[in-house]
Amino acid sequence: MSTAIPDDIGVIPVAPSLLGESPVWHATERSLYWCDIPGHKLNRFNPASGQHDEWAFDTDVACCAPALGGELLLALRTGLVSFDPATGRSRPLAKPPYDPTIERFNDGKADPQGRMWAGTLYEPRDRAAAALYCWAGGKLTRQAEGVTTANGLAWSPDGRTAYWSDTKAHTIYAFDFDPVLGTLSGKRVWVQFPVKQPGMDLADYGGRPDGASVDAEGCYWVAMFEGARVLRLSPRGELLREVKLPVQCPTMPCFGGPDLKTLYITTGRENRPAEELARMPWAGAVLTLRVDVPGLPANFAKAG
Numbered sequence: 001m002s003t004a005i006p007d008d009i010g011v012i013p014v015a016p017s018l019l020g021e022s023p024v025w026h027a028t029e030r031s032l033y034w035c036d037i038p039g040h041k042l043n044r045f046n047p048a049s050g051q052h053d054e055w056a057f058d059t060d061v062a063c064c065a066p067a068l069g070g071e072l073l074l075a076l077r078t079g080l081v082s083f084d085p086a087t088g089r090s091r092p093l094a095k096p097p098y099d100p101t102i103e104r105f106n107d108g109k110a111d112p113q114g115r116m117w118a119g120t121l122y123e124p125r126d127r128a129a130a131a132l133y134c135w136a137g138g139k140l141t142r143q144a145e146g147v148t149t150a151n152g153l154a155w156s157p158d159g160r161t162a163y164w165s166d167t168k169a170h171t172i173y174a175f176d177f178d179p180v181l182g183t184l185s186g187k188r189v190w191v192q193f194p195v196k197q198p199g200m201d202l203a204d205y206g207g208r209p210d211g212a213s214v215d216a217e218g219c220y221w222v223a224m225f226e227g228a229r230v231l232r233l234s235p236r237g238e239l240l241r242e243v244k245l246p247v248q249c250p251t252m253p254c255f256g257g258p259d260l261k262t263l264y265i266t267t268g269r270e271n272r273p274a275e276e277l278a279r280m281p282w283a284g285a286v287l288t289l290r291v292d293v294p295g296l297p298a299n300f301a302k303a304g
């Protein structure tokens, strides 16, 4: 029997992604963009008109950020590009700073000053060899390391705290962020979730921290991959709210709509058991939830 969809949860009427990620509300286009990483697609949906567009790539499309000038910055497995949705053309910006046969970009977004940040996923997952890179002034530089699956990048409303997570370690870190220099310091564990034990039943597991977004009160909304829920954490890391979802693998929430009070949540279905997909047929869809506190608007990246 399939899990009932709660009254407060909506579903965007678009075919499911294999692994939806990096939802971002484009304020000037009044549209939501998101990536399907292994599906090699970038999606755009305008909720007012119902128009859906998609663009296919020949590699993994990890994350996207709207850019000044109408383009988008995309972190592909094969490097960073500036993509023009009007023409479908990509302009290469930077080569991958890793071996793309075993590593790829993962979660990323623009900071409040327009630098583009993207973390990586180290696919052998046998050591914490993934890192965080920043694109600014025409250069891609390594800014943090020591994780396996980089995720959860977000900034506090004053732009002085940066959040970053390692999904595999079930850990969210906080850093002091220098908005002028764009540097991270003072790395500390901000929230540690219980790690999944071998053979653990998913009903007894809360999930691991995946993508995230911050609201206007500085609270951190995080998708709990395999935990069928999103959480709202206070700036002190306390649990303020849990929203149960009708899919096992939410991947990232973002705020959108003209009032920034719709939470859009990407989800995944890749490699999930058939029994789970039969029970949770919305896996891979983008879910929606109205919230009381608006989100911070998405930052626009600078291509150059």
Ligand SMILES: O=C1O[C@H](CS(=O)(=O)O)[C@@H](O)[C@H](O)[C@H]1O
Pocket (backbone or CB within 6 Å): 019, 021, 037, 106, 107, 121, 149, 151, 167, 168, 208, 209, 210, 211, 225, 251
């Ligand atoms: O590939 C991905 O997978 C992880 C989920 S897992 O912890 O590796 O199982 C997800 O967090 C990540 O965002 C995604 O790109």
